[in-house]
Amino acid sequence: MTETYPWRGRLIAAHIAEQASMEMEELAAAHMIAGVGIEGDRYATGRGTYSYKPHEDRQCTLIEMETLEGLRRDHGLDLAPHESRRNLTTQGVPLNHLVGRHFKVGEVVLFGGRLNVPCKYLDDLLGRPLFNPLLNRSGLNCRIIQGGTIRPGDVIEPV
Numbered sequence: 001m002t003e004t005y006p007w008r009g010r011l012i013a014a015h016i017a018e019q020a021s022m023e024m025e026e027l028a029a030a031h032m033i034a035g036v037g038i039e040g041d042r043y044a045t046g047r048g049t050y051s052y053k054p055h056e057d058r059q060c061t062l063i064e065m066e067t068l069e070g071l072r073r074d075h076g077l078d079l080a081p082h083e084s085r086r087n088l089t090t091q092g093v094p095l096n097h098l099v100g101r102h103f104k105v106g107e108v109v110l111f112g113g114r115l116n117v118p119c120k121y122l123d124d125l126l127g128r129p130l131f132n133p134l135l136n137r138s139g140l141n142c143r144i145i146q147g148g149t150i151r152p153g154d155v156i157e158p159v
Helices: 066-076 118-124
Strands: 007-015 025-027 030-033 062-066 088-091 103-107 108-115 140-146 148-150 155-158
Touching: 062 066, 066 088, 108 148
Parallel strands: 062 088
Antiparallel strands: 007 025, 007 088, 007 155, 030 148, 062 140, 103 108, 103 155, 108 140
16 A cells, blocks of 8 residues: 655664674665665674664664754754764655655655654753753654665655
C-alpha cells in the first residue's frame, strides 16, 4: 500500500564516527549498507557507545535541522549537525511522524524504527545542557532496508 504525504525534504549533511566519542566526520557521500549501517560508522562496525546492546534500529540516526535551529532560538544553545552525533541531518522532514514508516533518502530506503532518546552522554561530551531541550525532538533511529549511496542535497520523501 502506498500512502501519500504532503511533504518532501532534503538531506543537509551526512556524518559518521569511526568509534565512540570520536568527532563526527562529514561525508560528501555516505554508503548505506542494508541491515548493517553506514560504511565506516561506529555502529556498523560494532564500536559505538551502545554496541554492546545491538539493535536493528540503530543502523542510521537522523535529526532535523529545524531542531538545531530551535535549540538556538528557544534555548540559546548552538548545536552543529556533527555535534548532534546523528548520522543524517534533514530539512523539511517530519521525523517524529516516520516511526513505523518507510521513506527514501535519495536511492536508499529507510524504516523509521523508533524515536531517539537524548542522553546525558551528549551533555558530558559537549559540556552543554542539551538533555532537556532535546526531549521529544532528538531524532529518529532507522533500519536501512535498501542500501546505496546518498549525498547532501538528496531528496527525502515517503515511499
